[in-house]
Amino acid sequence: MNVRPLTKTSNExxxxxxxxxxxxxxxxxxxxxxxxxxxxxxxxxxxxxxAAIPYHFGGKDGLYRAxxxxxxxxxxxxxxxxxxxxxxxxxxxxxxxxxxxxxxxxLMADFAEVVLQRPEADNWVCFVMREQMQxxxxxxxxxxxxxxxxxxxxxxxxxxxxxxEPDHVRIKLTGxxxxxLVYVFRVARASTLREMGWQTINEAAYAExxxxxLESTRLILRGLQAKN
Amino acid sequence: MNVRPLTKTSNExxxxxxxxxxxxxxxxxxxxxxxxxxxxxxxxxxxxxxAAIPYHFGGKDGLYRAxxxxxxxxxxxxxxxxxxxxxxxxxxxxxxxxxxxxxxxxLMADFAEVVLQRPEADNWVCFVMREQMQxxxxxxxxxxxxxxxxxxxxxxxxxxxxxxEPDHVRIKLTGxxxxxLVYVFRVARASTLREMGWQTINEAAYAExxxxxLESTRLILRGLQAKN
DNA sequence: GTCTATAGTCGGATAGAC
DNA sequence: GTCTATCCGACTATAGAC
Numbered sequence: 001m002n003v004r005p006l007t008k009t010s011n012e013x014x015x016x017x018x019x020x021x022x023x024x025x026x027x028x029x030x031x032x033x034x035x036x037x038x039x040x041x042x043x044x045x046x047x048x049x050x051a052a053i054p055y056h057f058g059g060k061d062g063l064y065r066a067x068x069x070x071x072x073x074x075x076x077x078x079x080x081x082x083x084x085x086x087x088x089x090x091x092x093x094x095x096x097x098x099x100x101x102x103x104x105x106x107l108m109a110d111f112a113e114v115v116l117q118r119p120e121a122d123n124w125v126c127f128v129m130r131e132q133m134q135x136x137x138x139x140x141x142x143x144x145x146x147x148x149x150x151x152x153x154x155x156x157x158x159x160x161x162x163x164x165e166p167d168h169v170r171i172k173l174t175g176x177x178x179x180x181l182v183y184v185f186r187v188a189r190a191s192t193l194r195e196m197g198w199q200t201i202n203e204a205a206y207a208e209x210x211x212x213x214l215e216s217t218r219l220i221l222r223g224l225q226a227k228n
Numbered sequence: 229m230n231v232r233p234l235t236k237t238s239n240e241x242x243x244x245x246x247x248x249x250x251x252x253x254x255x256x257x258x259x260x261x262x263x264x265x266x267x268x269x270x271x272x273x274x275x276x277x278x279a280a281i282p283y284h285f286g287g288k289d290g291l292y293r294a295x296x297x298x299x300x301x302x303x304x305x306x307x308x309x310x311x312x313x314x315x316x317x318x319x320x321x322x323x324x325x326x327x328x329x330x331x332x333x334x335l336m337a338d339f340a341e342v343v344l345q346r347p348e349a350d351n352w353v354c355f356v357m358r359e360q361m362q363x364x365x366x367x368x369x370x371x372x373x374x375x376x377x378x379x380x381x382x383x384x385x386x387x388x389x390x391x392x393e394p395d396h397v398r399i400k401l402t403g404x405x406x407x408x409l410v411y412v413f414r415v416a417r418a419s420t421l422r423e424m425g426w427q428t429i430n431e432a433a434y435a436e437x438x439x440x441x442l443e444s445t446r447l448i449l450r451g452l453q454a455k456n
Numbered sequence: 457g458t459c460t461a462t463a464g465t466c467g468g469a470t471a472g473a474c
Numbered sequence: 475g476t477c478t479a480t481c482c483g484a485c486t487a488t489a490g491a492c
Contacts, residue, residue, distance in 0.1 A: 014475065031362060035264035039468060049477055054469055056475095126361050132418045133354050134259060143422060151423060169424070173440040176420055180412025181405060187415055190360045192404055194371060195379060196397070212401040216448050223447035242457065267486060277459055282487055284457095 018056050018066075020046035025067040030126035034064060034136070068131075068138035071124045072145050078118065079146040082110040086153055100160035101221045104178070107150060107157075108217050112182045112210055116201060125186050151175050162224045174224065181213050246284050246294075248274040253295040258355035262292060262364070296359075296366035299352045300373050306346065307374040310338040314381055328388035329449045332406070335378060335385075336445050340410045340438055344429060353414050379403050390452045402452065409441050 024045035028037040039060055043050045057063040086103050094100050115121055131139045154175035159166040185192055189201070198205050252273035256265040267288055271278045285291040314331050322328050343349055359367045382403035387394040413420055417429070426433050 017475085033261050033263065033362075035261065038466085040466090049475095050468085051470080051477065052475085060468070129357070129361060129415065132416050133357060134261075135418045139418060143419065147419075148423075169436050170440060172423060173437060174444070176412060176416065176423065177409060177440055177444050179416070180408045183416065184404060184408025184411055187357065188360050188404065188407070188411065190363050190367060191371065191375075195376075195400060195404065208397050209401060212398060212405055215451070216402070216405050219447045219451035220444050223443070223450075245457085266484080268484090277457095278486085279459065279488080280457085288486070 014056070017046070017048050017052055021048055021053065021056065021063060022066055022070045025063050026070060026123045026127065029064060029067055030123045030130075033130055034060075064136075065138050065141065067127070068141040071127055072141060074120060074124060075114075075146045078114050078120070079111070079150070082107070083146060083149055083153065090153070090156065094157070094160045097161045097225050100157040101218075101225070104154065104157050104161070104221060105214060105217060107153060108178060108182065109210070109214060111150065111179070112213050115182050115186050116209065117206055121186070129187060147179070151179070154178060158221075158224065161221055162227065174220065178217060178220070181216050185209050185213075242284070245274070245276050245280055249276055249281065249284065249291060250294055250298045253291050254298060254351045254355065257292060257295055258351045258353075258358070261358055262288075292364075293366050293369065295355065296369040299355055300369060302348060302352060303342075303374045306342050306348070307338070307378070310335070311374060311377055311381065318381070318384065322385070322388045325389045325453050328385040329446075329453070332382065332385050332389070332449060333442060333445055335381060336406060336410065336442060337438070339378065339407070340441050343410050343414050344437065345434055349414070357415060375407070379407070382406060386449075386452065389449055390455065402448065406445060406448070409444050413437050413441075 021042060024042050025037075028041055028045060039050055039053050042053060042060075042063065046052075053060060053063055057066055086107055089103060094103070115125060128142055131142050151172075155166040155171050158164075158171045158174055159168075162171065164171050185201070193199065193201070196205070201209065249270060252270050253265075256269055256273060267278055267281050270281060270288075270291065274280075281288060281291055285294055314335055317331060322331070343353060356370055359370050379400075383394040383399050386392075386399045386402055387396075390399065392399050413429070421427065421429070424433070429437065
């Protein structure tokens with residue numbers, strides 16, 4: 001009775017179907033939103049059967065939650081290493097405001113890369129933004145994300161730069177402001193492309209955007225430091 | 229044959245119904261998106277009949293387009309006067325970078341007020357953001373908005389500050405960056421509230437946010453000027 | 457111009473065969 | 475575990491009375 005291989009094969013097929021449905025969900029939910037995305041479209045895009053959605057996820061909502069979790073997992077993959085890296089350097093001790101500023105600039109550059117350049121971003125950014133504007137129960141899953149980790153790092157680093165406490169209102173708001181410097185180019189992408197006369201944010205365009213983001217970051221940081 | 233009063237009454241009722249449907253559409257489309265908003269919900273919210281939608285607007289899509297136009301009209305009402313005011317001062321001649329910076333700061337403060345404090349903003353901001361992420365044919369209506377006018381004013385003023393041409397890539401991107409300083413608090417509002425431990429952006433909270441926005445604005449402007 | 461009733465369409469979930 | 479066939483509910487738009 002060789003039941004293992006059968007089970008294993010079964011599980012593998014099952015997992016593959018789950019994964020394909022989640023991939024399809026990330027794209028379709030992100031682009032069109034929950035309601036505009038039909039289970040039929042999801043099943044077609046995943047090459048799966050319609051009934052596989054209620055079967056594997058309990059329904060359309062369940063798939064949606066699974067996608068939210070997958071977004072977090074993906075963000076961890078993409079941001080985990082550089083967040084860890086900065087964390088380690090911080091733990092080793094931040095000697096000077098200058099060093100804190102350098103770490104923030106590194107975080108900003110890496111974050112901009114993930115948000116503006118990685119092709120996967122097209123899917124999850126839309127997904128996250130929808131949740132920001134109209135949070136569903138999946139918002140909690142998304143909130144405890146690497147982005148929160150990043151905000152926390154910002155707070156500590158900005159504290160070193162400014163001399164204020166990490167949980168000072170101004171510090172936290174400035175951290176959000178920094179993220180906004182990156183977000184705006186993704187969220188208002190349609191307007192940005194039109195305004196700049198670009199068809200897409202290609203490499204040259206991204207270089208310009210990145211320069212402006214880092215320049216603005218530096219100016220804000222220097223200003224914070226000067227107030228000491 | 230006193231036909232005028234009858235016609236007038238008729239038109240008035242008609243216009244009132246149209247207006248109520250547009251108001252309902254601004255709220256419901258903005259919050260829930262096109263697909264999640266049913267004609268029944270629209271009719272109920274407007275206190276109008278279901279059939280009034282196809283009758284007045286040709287269908288759900290027509291109402292959506294009418295809402296987009298109403299968003300622009302509303303923005304013109306709210307931003308027109310301060311945009312005109314700044315425009316007039318610019319036409320009178322911008323003497324110094326310092327004066328240009330003061331005008332930009334005024335624009336930012338007024339814009340922040342409209343985006344973050346006016347209760348009407350809850351409706352149109354979501355509506356506009358949806359169009360940014362997934363533009364429909366209504367995007368063109370929205371693009372030619374007071375916000376474009378504002379970007380253009382920014383370009384000219386930033387040109388005065390920096391000495392660069394108004395259509396220089398860096399200038400235009402910096403203008404977008406400035407808008408992002410305001411947008412982020414509205415778009416990432418859910419995260420902001422959670423991060424700050426606020427229930428709502430009340431007056432005290434807004435004062436803090438406004439301070440940070442204007443502070444960041446000033447720092448970016450000074451940095452631009454310093455490069456001269 | 458507005459309302460009621462209804463036609464026609466489509467989406468989500470399930471039952472049951474394989 | 476997966477697929478087919480089907481049900482039920484909800485939605486948009488229209489026809490026709492008022």
